[in-house]
Amino acid sequence: MAETLTATNGEVALTAKDFATDQEIRWCPGCGDYSILKQVHTILPQLGLKQEDIVFISGIGCSSRFPYYTETFGMHSIHGRATAVASGLKAARPELSVWIVTGDGDGLSIGGNHTIHLLRRNFDVNILLFNNEIYGLTKGQYSPTSPENKVAKSTPFGSIDHPFNPIALALGADATFVARSMDRDPAHLQNMLLRSYKHAGSSFLEIYQNCNIFNDMAFESYTEKSTKKDEALFMVQGQPLVFGANNEKGIKLDGFKPVIVNLEEGASKDDLWIHDEHDMVKANIISRFFDHVDVEGHLPRPFGVFYQTSRPTYEAMMAEQINEVIKAKGEGKLDKLIAGGETWVIE
Amino acid sequence: MALETTTHDLEEAVIKFAGDSGDGMQLTGTQFTTNSALFGNDLGTFPDFPAEIRAPIGTVAGVSGFQLHFGSKEIFTPGDICDVLVVMNSAALKSNIRNIKKGGIIIANTAGFDAKNLKLANMTSNALEDDSLSNYTVIKIDVTRMTREALTDIQLGMKEKDRCKNMFVLGFLYWMFNREMDNTIKFLNDKFGKKPEVLEANLRVLKAGYSYGDTTEQFTTRYKVEKAVMPAGTYRSIMGNQATALGLVAASKKSGLPLFLGSYPITPASDILHDLAKYKSFRVKTFQAEDEIAAITSAIGAAFGGSLAVTTTSGPGMALKTEALGLATVLEIPLVIINVQRGGPSTGLPTKTEQADLFQAYYGRNGECPIPIVAAQSPSDCFNAVYEACRISVQHMIPVILLTDGYIANGAEPWRFPKESELEEIKIEFAKPMAEGEKFMPYARDEKLSRPWAIPGTKGLEHRIGGLEKQNITGNISYEPENHEFMVKLREEKVERIANYIPEQKIDSGPAKGKLLVLGWGGTFGAIKAAVKDLNEEGFDIAHAHLRHMRPFPKNLGEILNNYDKVLIPEINNGQLVKIIRDKYFIDAMAYNKIQGLPFFKSELMDKIREILK
Numbered sequence A: 001m002a003e004t005l006t007a008t009n010g011e012v013a014l015t016a017k018d019f020a021t022d023q024e025i026r027w028c029p030g031c032g033d034y035s036i037l038k039q040v041h042t043i044l045p046q047l048g049l050k051q052e053d054i055v056f057i058s059g060i061g062c063s064s065r066f067p068y069y070t071e072t073f074g075m076h077s078i079h080g081r082a083t084a085v086a087s088g089l090k091a092a093r094p095e096l097s098v099w100i101v102t103g104d105g106d107g108l109s110i111g112g113n114h115t116i117h118l119l120r121r122n123f124d125v126n127i128l129l130f131n132n133e134i135y136g137l138t139k140g141q142y143s144p145t146s147p148e149n150k151v152a153k154s155t156p157f158g159s160i161d162h163p164f165n166p167i168a169l170a171l172g173a174d175a176t177f178v179a180r181s182m183d184r185d186p187a188h189l190q191n192m193l194l195r196s197y198k199h200a201g202s203s204f205l206e207i208y209q210n211c212n213i214f215n216d217m218a219f220e221s222y223t224e225k226s227t228k229k230d231e232a233l234f235m236v237q238g239q240p241l242v243f244g245a246n247n248e249k250g251i252k253l254d255g256f257k258p259v260i261v262n263l264e265e266g267a268s269k270d271d272l273w274i275h276d277e278h279d280m281v282k283a284n285i286i287s288r289f290f291d292h293v294d295v296e297g298h299l300p301r302p303f304g305v306f307y308q309t310s311r312p313t314y315e316a317m318m319a320e321q322i323n324e325v326i327k328a329k330g331e332g333k334l335d336k337l338i339a340g341g342e343t344w345v346i347e
Numbered sequence B: 001m002a003l004e005t006t007t008h009d010l011e012e013a014v015i016k017f018a019g020d021s022g023d024g025m026q027l028t029g030t031q032f033t034t035n036s037a038l039f040g041n042d043l044g045t046f047p048d049f050p051a052e053i054r055a056p057i058g059t060v061a062g063v064s065g066f067q068l069h070f071g072s073k074e075i076f077t078p079g080d081i082c083d084v085l086v087v088m089n090s091a092a093l094k095s096n097i098r099n100i101k102k103g104g105i106i107i108a109n110t111a112g113f114d115a116k117n118l119k120l121a122n123m124t125s126n127a128l129e130d131d132s133l134s135n136y137t138v139i140k141i142d143v144t145r146m147t148r149e150a151l152t153d154i155q156l157g158m159k160e161k162d163r164c165k166n167m168f169v170l171g172f173l174y175w176m177f178n179r180e181m182d183n184t185i186k187f188l189n190d191k192f193g194k195k196p197e198v199l200e201a202n203l204r205v206l207k208a209g210y211s212y213g214d215t216t217e218q219f220t221t222r223y224k225v226e227k228a229v230m231p232a233g234t235y236r237s238i239m240g241n242q243a244t245a246l247g248l249v250a251a252s253k254k255s256g257l258p259l260f261l262g263s264y265p266i267t268p269a270s271d272i273l274h275d276l277a278k279y280k281s282f283r284v285k286t287f288q289a290e291d292e293i294a295a296i297t298s299a300i301g302a303a304f305g306g307s308l309a310v311t312t313t314s315g316p317g318m319a320l321k322t323e324a325l326g327l328a329t330v331l332e333i334p335l336v337i338i339n340v341q342r343g344g345p346s347t348g349l350p351t352k353t354e355q356a357d358l359f360q361a362y363y364g365r366n367g368e369c370p371i372p373i374v375a376a377q378s379p380s381d382c383f384n385a386v387y388e389a390c391r392i393s394v395q396h397m398i399p400v401i402l403l404t405d406g407y408i409a410n411g412a413e414p415w416r417f418p419k420e421s422e423l424e425e426i427k428i429e430f431a432k433p434m435a436e437g438e439k440f441m442p443y444a445r446d447e448k449l450s451r452p453w454a455i456p457g458t459k460g461l462e463h464r465i466g467g468l469e470k471q472n473i474t475g476n477i478s479y480e481p482e483n484h485e486f487m488v489k490l491r492e493e494k495v496e497r498i499a500n501y502i503p504e505q506k507i508d509s510g511p512a513k514g515k516l517l518v519l520g521w522g523g524t525f526g527a528i529k530a531a532v533k534d535l536n537e538e539g540f541d542i543a544h545a546h547l548r549h550m551r552p553f554p555k556n557l558g559e560i561l562n563n564y565d566k567v568l569i570p571e572i573n574n575g576q577l578v579k580i581i582r583d584k585y586f587i588d589a590m591a592y593n594k595i596q597g598l599p600f601f602k603s604e605l606m607d608k609i610r611e612i613l614k
């Protein structure tokens, strides 16, 4: 459920147009990045923030061009390090709204280390991880999220790498907000962006993004009309997990094992798994709905919020420690600090 | 009754305390140091830690040492070789025997020379019993037994009693050098006030050590090192890393910028992180990052947000930071990178010193990537050096590398510290908000060629920066061939122009023109200073200049170099500054190098200089 926020800064309300820059956009025509940019520009005016209080930080890759196209403060940093740059900025300036734009190569391969550490620390930032399961900017090598056997430029005989499951990885790193959306479902994506923003703590939003040049249709089962209803499972808080053309299929927990049941063939809605995004055990199970569509009896791919919990943010605790010390000892006196413990006088 | 003793006056003395890691040698050394400082000696110290944290007891690998050089004259180094060597066991003697003057005094704990200890030290015969130490005066004391005897009626376990034996040695040395013991008595009271038994034991053993000298007839010679003539003022003892941390806090205060440190633990730099983590009442934010790269990039984020941003590391960590150094260079944001150098390459010699990262600081990045470099020359000088690095960085909107090294980082000296009011203000101004309709130009420049520091939260200054090549003024991405060349030259010129804002090079000692100039940088200052001074007194026509600014060099450096027939550049590396100087000034500068993880000895430098002038 998307909540529309009104501008609270007392100025003329901003529109999506205000967030466009004068820079020519350099993504390939048809790239999924366009839709994500549009949805971000659509929700930004709803946040009630001033433009100057927003910062977008990216690493390297196609998605990381994002800051150039968004009229806020921004930094296009170096490969894999957007998360670390953002951590320093947020620690120094907790009042800013900090967004990280990264990709499957940037955020999970070269920058995987920083991603997991940011999540455990729980800085209040929003990570938008554009997952296209391929290296686009370097022209088509397999990525850490490419499925096994992927034939790409660097894997002419198919990839032998086992892919990351980004959602399970984020949960494993104790992220406090973990969600998935897709470029081709604007309403859902906007909703997830707003939820990410509203979460106080690190928000990890994986966005399936089509790279129509090097990995076209990687997510077609979830995005195309003909298959979406059967293959994409939209999680709604407090509601049973249902999918299919007429929502006739559901997920039931058989012990800890999720099974697909058919409501039209005698299964009862009362027996279905009720989605609870605050339940870590369930989040861990549903994050593992990750089998390939070709696998016999595979489970649908979930979209929405897998997990959300609240834990103090790093920057808040950092500020609190400082305030507590000052409360106990008073503001530091430089002369006293420099003099240290023992001094002597030479006449 | 004590025998008549004679007291010799010494101008200076070097004592080294060496023993097993568990023998408390660092504490003993620090106590004698504090005592000497309070008495009014000038001094320099250097700890010598084992490379392993918990090496096997009694082995050479486990020897921990502390060297103290004190005098009634000006002291510039912890001393070449020692006059008095205290060894608590065989391994300590074995690893320090090269380090003692002919005719020097060895004070040995005989309990550390039993069969077991000799074997642990891989010594085939007991040096205390054979004649291998005939060139030295050997004072044999069974410190362990004397300590236990002094504590017979004290209710403590044997292990705890034995732990007091360093106090016996300290007491004995206090006697030997005619010292009061007040500072140590006070120290023990503060430290063990809550454990009266332990306090009593330590005090008793300390006094036992003193009286042992007094009452044992075998010792007839005592020494006296008078007060030094030092500039009037209030002093404290300071180590290099401590001074660096203090300098950062001072720069934060005097610039009004909040201090942010992104750091990853690494020897020998970690103490800067430890110290700054304590200074929360100065609103210092320390972030122990997940790795060296996150340490510097988090600092870049903080700098973008308007902090005085710093990252601290040593060689291997510096290598990991290089890509981010390039980013900071293209972003043209302030950032202070501190490299406490150690022996390399790779993991190298983590606990030993070296000056071999100068090339890395100069050239170690992809692309044309000039970065200003400042070097610290002594423990207390780290304060001034880091303060200067911060000033250049924030006033010129540029990353600055500060080079210190393990030798000055862990060495200590007396410091006539400055008052806050004496420190020069570091003036900076953030870019001001823009009115509606005005367009902000993030890469517009002032006369220093520095661009505005436009921090998030400032109305109208929204802009995007990044690692792609920039167009001047607008800061837009540009792949234009001419623009790239222009920007490369501009970034170089921006560094060069810093020379207009730094002091001219001075001659530290010796004549303004002459036969030889010894040009140094960094932690070799003390040894060069001492060597040149002594040779000047011997009548040699030589001078010493020491560089603070390594890039750009002071404007008058070329002129100075030409005022001498010869230029000698001693370095603890395989010849780095010397190559840069030859390249820049086309002079036939001579190299003198030592690459042993050890500082120069004054005597080595004096020999080399004499040889050149022969």
Ligand code: SF4
Binding pocket: A026, A027, A028, A030, A031, A032, A033, A062, A063, A132, A136, A137, A210, A211, A212, A213, A214
């Ligand atoms: S290469 Fe792929 S991801 Fe990159 S811009 Fe083109 S379509 Fe988009």
